[in-house]
Amino acid sequence: MSEVIYLDYNATTPCDPSVLEIMLPYFNRQFGNAASKSHVYGWTAEEAVEGARAKTASLINARPDEIIFTSGATESINLAIRGVVEKSLVRQPHIITYATEHKAVLDVYALLATKGISVTILPVNTDGSIHLSALEAAITPDTVLIAAMYANNETGYILPVKEIGAIAHKYNVLFFCDATQAIGKIPVDVATEQIDLLSISAHKFYGPKGVGALYIRKKMPKIIISALQVGGGHERNLRSGTLNVPGIAGMGAAADLCKQKLEANGKQLAALRNQLWTGVAAIEGVRLNGTLTNCLPNVLNVCFDFTGGDNMLQRLSKNIAASSGSACSSVTMQASHVLKAMGLSEPAALASIRFSLGAPTTKEEVTKAISYIQTAATGCRK
Numbered sequence: 395m396s397e398v399i400y401l402d403y404n405a406t407t408p409c410d411p412s413v414l415e416i417m418l419p420y421f422n423r424q425f426g427n428a429a430s431k432s433h434v435y436g437w438t439a440e441e442a443v444e445g446a447r448a449k450t451a452s453l454i455n456a457r458p459d460e461i462i463f464t465s466g467a468t469e470s471i472n473l474a475i476r477g478v479v480e481k482s483l484v485r486q487p488h489i490i491t492y493a494t495e496h497k498a499v500l501d502v503y504a505l506l507a508t509k510g511i512s513v514t515i516l517p518v519n520t521d522g523s524i525h526l527s528a529l530e531a532a533i534t535p536d537t538v539l540i541a542a543m544y545a546n547n548e549t550g551y552i553l554p555v556k557e558i559g560a561i562a563h564k565y566n567v568l569f570f571c572d573a574t575q576a577i578g579k580i581p582v583d584v585a586t587e588q589i590d591l592l593s594i595s596a597h598k599f600y601g602p603k604g605v606g607a608l609y610i611r612k613k614m615p616k617i618i619i620s621a622l623q624v625g626g627g628h629e630r631n632l633r634s635g636t637l638n639v640p641g642i643a644g645m646g647a648a649a650d651l652c653k654q655k656l657e658a659n660g661k662q663l664a665a666l667r668n669q670l671w672t673g674v675a676a677i678e679g680v681r682l683n684g685t686l687t688n689c690l691p692n693v694l695n696v697c698f699d700f701t702g703g704d705n706m707l708q709r710l711s712k713n714i715a716a717s718s719g720s721a722c723s724s725v726t727m728q729a730s731h732v733l734k735a736m737g738l739s740e741p742a743a744l745a746s747i748r749f750s751l752g753a754p755t756t757k758e759e760v761t762k763a764i765s766y767i768q769t770a771a772t773g774c775r776k
Contacts, residue, residue, distance in 0.1 A: 399759045399766070400715045403692060403752030404547055404575060409644065410600040416647040417602065420640040428637045429628060439639045446646025450607055453649040454573070454592065455583040462608045462629045463642050467574040468498045470593035470608035473632065474570045475502045475541060477619030478591070479511060482538045488512040490532050491541040493735035494522060494551075499541050499572055500731075512536065520737045521685045522551035530561050539568045544576035544592075548732040548748055549684035550693030552580070559588030568617065574598055578652035579690050580660060584609055590617050596641065600753065601648030605641030608632075659753050664691035666751050666760050671696075673764030677771045683733055683746055692751040695733075697742050701774035706747055709770035714763055716749050 409417075420442060428443045430436025448458040464470045479487050491503055493515050500515070507513045514532050518524055529540070540562045545552045555571055562569035570591040573582055578599025584592055592609040596602055610632075611617045625634035652659075667686075671694055674680055683695040698706050707718060718730065729743035738746070751760075 404750035449646035466606035467595035480620035544573040550690035596645035
């Protein structure tokens with residue numbers, strides 16, 4: 395595996411060694427339950443959880459008591475959207491989102507639609523951008539929630555979240571932001587961007603899998619949502635269940651690490667991504683999906699017009715780990731709903747590959763990757 399160049403960091407990232415080191419004691423030596431309040435084992439576990447809560451909050455300029463730990467972004471998304479709708483006092487709630495959202499959001503919206511909730515899914519432009527005027531026009535007196543991701547997981551396109559937040563609050567509508575791909579790559583500030591609820595997943599920024607968080611604003615306005623599960627009153631009665639102390643400790647460590655290296659990593663990734671695009675763009679019949687000017691620094695989504703993306707991926711698989719889109723949707727082997735929403739045809743969407751770089755990526759790896767991609771492209775034309 396070490397010989398394969400990993401360019402699928404948007405799917406998952408390796409757990410940083412320093413993060414793993416912090417996690418290990420909580421598996422055996424310090425194995426206490428954070429809900430055990432009567433002895434030192436529980437106190438130690440609780441201290442680790444609260445320390446991680448503070449570090450996670452600091453990464454997005456939130457308060458520690460605004461962070462609820464979950465199993466990951468999908469649970470956070472469900473808790474945020476369904477929790478808002480179930481708590482709403484509106485008789486027939488209306489919710490808004492975009493066609494390029496992650497399936498975890500779109501599937502929740504589809505579920506709610508079957509329960510009689512009014513749903514509006516707004517289109518996007520060919521580069522993934524949106525019309526704020528269309529968003530404002532879609533709001534009705536019954537609108538209770540707008541869901542818009544911070545940065546797209548397939549193209550890296552960054553939405554104008556601050557402007558979306560301002561529009562939402564203008565009409566007293568809550569704004570939920572899936573920031574799973576943005577966290578750890580670019581600055582995120584829930585206060586200045588007027589985000590009411592926000593989802594996070596640790597394994598996207600060099601933390602462990604199976605742990606995430608939901609930010610819920612506590613002031614101006616204070617957000618109240620319904621829990622999806624009950625049982626022990628953990629996490630302010632919003633997420634009952636024994637806390638994953640090793641994972642949470644790792645998430646806090648990863649958040650702290652990313653905050654320290656955010657600017658330097660961003661510059662490094664942008665330079666490597668641009669190097670990759672320069673080499674890939676030299677191949678005849680290649681075009682960029684989206685844009686590089688308002689995009690995460692580590693993402694490159696490319697359409698190989700002369701071949702099916704699966705054919706390219708198969709040829710590259712011995713040398714490069716990449717993907718045709720979201721890891722959560724890849725098992726369906728369908729054309730990306732994100733690219734189709736941006737106007738790509740089914741064949742063009744199927745002929746597209748997402749390359750996503752990470753902190754461990756080197757210039758030498760990018761140089762080799764370009765050579766592998768060029769060779770694969772030549773092979774596909776034969």
